[in-house]
Amino acid sequence: MRKQSEIKYEMKLLSSLVKVFQDETPVYRPECQVLSALWGETVSFQAAYTGDFFMRERLEVRVVSPIADHVRVRTVEQVPVGRATNGIVDDNYLKTTSGLYPDLLRDPKDGKVIVCSNQWRSLWIDVEVTEEIPAGEYEIEIQLVKEEKTVCSAVQKLTVYGVTLPKQEIMHTEWMHADCLADYYHVEVFSEEHWKLLENYFTESVKRGCNMMLTPLFTSPLDTAVGLERTTTQLIEVEVKDGEYIFGFEQMKRWIDLCKKCGIEYFEMSHLFSQWGAKCAPKVVAMVDGKEEKIFGWHTPAVGEYTRFLQSFLPQLIEKLKEWQIADVTYFHISDEPREEHLESFRAAKESLGHMLDGFHTFDALSSYEFYRHGLIDKPIPGNNEIEEFLEHGLTEMWTYYCTGQFYEVSNRFMSMPSARNRIYGIQLYKYDIIGILHWGYNFYNSQFSIEHINPYEVTDAGNAFPAGDPFIVYPGADGYPEESIRMMVHYEALTDLRALKLLESLTSKEYVMELIEGDLAEPITFKKYPKSDMYLITLRNKVNREIAKRVPDSKS
Structure with a gap:
């Protein structure tokens, strides 16, 4: 057995847009770690970690920060993906093969997380930014602790601006399948147990922008x-x-x-x-x-x-x-x-x-x-791959949606896609003044055509019918509360981006905001053409926050 002094642990800060696979070493990108927020939103980042030892360990997670009470830490769990794509793919997928993909977000038991030998995993850190947090600069240190000794840690900085994010304007529906809750939890439809489940799932959906x-x-x-x-x-x-x-x-x-x-x-x-x-x-x-x-x-x-x-x-x-x-x-x-x-x-x-x-x-x-x-x-x-025909005919106040059929070039949130492809949606919705968005699967826990019920922790593709991630964005927690996914949180970020853009527009103009969005791009954004990098989205949001703060008195510490 190796001596404790020979065991090595490592932690890297990552943005919320990175997906950490167990067998891939993540890259720390300082250009993506600048994090800022307005009051009334939850912002997220990640801390990837690994260890070089013989067997797995359970280590305590600690948060050291003056705003620690506003910080929530969850583990990113790998889930099985059978069908990753629809076969036809563009050049903007992370992977196209079956395997384990990071998606499920889970609160750690007893405040401890599993560190697997020579495998990378990540912690998902949310900061709920309320008006209780004064404007200013904050440090959030994430520590892994063994026997009261910190074996690795990382410090994320967060800038909070004293401006409240406005209420969401866009209509947003993620289809709630009430039967799937009754079927999965084995309760009678519209029994008191079912109504309690519905309340838990309704509350969670509203929290993330539905x-x-x-x-x-x-x-x-x-x-x-x-x-x-x-x-x-x-x-x-x-x-x-x-x-x-x-x-x-x-x-x-x-x-x-x-x-x-x-x-x-x-x-x-x-x-x-x-x-x-x-x-x-x-x-x-x-x-x-x-x-x-x-x-x-x-x-x-x-x-x-x-x-x-x-x-x-x-x-x-x-x-x-x-x-x-x-x-x-x-x-x-x-x-x-x-x-x-x-x-x-x-x-x-x-x-x-x-x-x-x-x-x-x-x-x-x-x-x-x-x-x-x-x-x-x-x-x-119309689907976001078909909407341009409607826009060309001069339609305004448009809705749009995506599902399994929107897999080529356009935004979507399959597990096999990079998270940036999910988050860019907010900027597209802003540019085209979209008034409503729809998705068919908040919690579809059946196989395709509802032929049989499935366990979404084991089957993420409706029985190999749709790319994994299309049928649902929450998992049915054992306690009757939904467990969130990376995809849900990133989609929420897209909606908060949209709210921030709307706020800046109210302080300036649509033209001013569009210049910020497209001014450094080689071509205008459409539903099929858009920036692919994490850095673009993170940098733009920070820029928008600073522009808002400039125009609101007393918004800085």
């Missing part, structure tokens, strides 16, 4: 194989009596109240018709002669008896939305991701609604401009 909630009027017809069904998560109680439909709204009222309690500001009603073309009704269960029956689903066409059902249901729903004072912030979905070949079936479904949704926004994720040209959608949500 302000809109997908509301399952009926079981959401999303990623479900034709002929199969997902676990019933239906907020609306339905009874069929003497050929008429009777509706109850108690569960939905509880959902809305919980959303408001957690900070949700906007509501999107689940899709009124089946995915990929609106050809069928969603699954609807009802009490019929005292027994629960599935009265609509894949076996019923979108237009027909389901039309009569909606004619009875939607006016009553709208009255409730008005009563609950959320009608002005409610959006309706027709059908998810229709393609051009679905134009006629989508049209038939939309026209079957008549004027029932007049005064409400209808919006859907789609890629064909034809749906908008034919007046079938009020707010199109």
